Amino acid sequence: MRFVISVLSSSTSPATRRALRFAQALLAQKHEIVRVFFYQDGVLSAANNLVVAQDQEDIARQWQDFIRAYDIDAVVCIAAALRRGVLDHVEATRYQRQGGNLAEGYQLSGLGQLHDALQRADRHISFGGA
Template identity: 50%
Template sequence: MNFAIALLAGPQDPAARSALEFARAVLSSGHQISRLFFYRDAVQVASHLGVQPQDEQDVAAEWRQFITDHQLDAVVCIAAALRRGILDEAESARWGRPAANAAAPWVLSGLGQWVDALQTADRAVTFGT
């Protein structure tokens, strides 16, 4: 079975952990993930600048590692990202900002990527509000 997974909750929200555990379970069960889509506050997961206290789990780092390890398609909604100060190199240059805080494995793109994922997935699952 092919899944499209959307996360709407930020890295501090328990939904971010639930989505990650669900995605791990999908792959360990032999299924596929066609696309991960990060929207609303979930775009903060793509920032490489967040630092968690040493006694807390770094969900954003775990997402990055999971996506990299499994070579998954991880799309961050560009409109939501820009509103929250999440920029890759191209957007940083485009808007004249001094730095970027998002890089591989994240791809900034539009909501159409989620619609495309819905067309090809057998199941779509959303975490967060």
């Protein structure tokens, strides 16, 4: 079965951790992840400059490792990302900021990428949000 996963909460939210565990379980059961779409505060998981307290689990880093290890198509909503200060090098230059902080393996794009993935998936699972 082909899945799209939407992550809507920050990396400190239990929903984001559940989304990661769900994605890991899907691959373990030989399902396909068409795309993981990070939206709203979920875009913060794609920031490469987050620092987590030593006594806390670094879910953002775990997402980054998972995406890299399994070559997951990870898309970050560009509008939500810009509002929260998550930029790639192109956007950092465009908005005259010091540099990009989008982690390796992620791409900035619009909601059209979510729509495209939904057309190719059997299921859409969303974690977090208001």
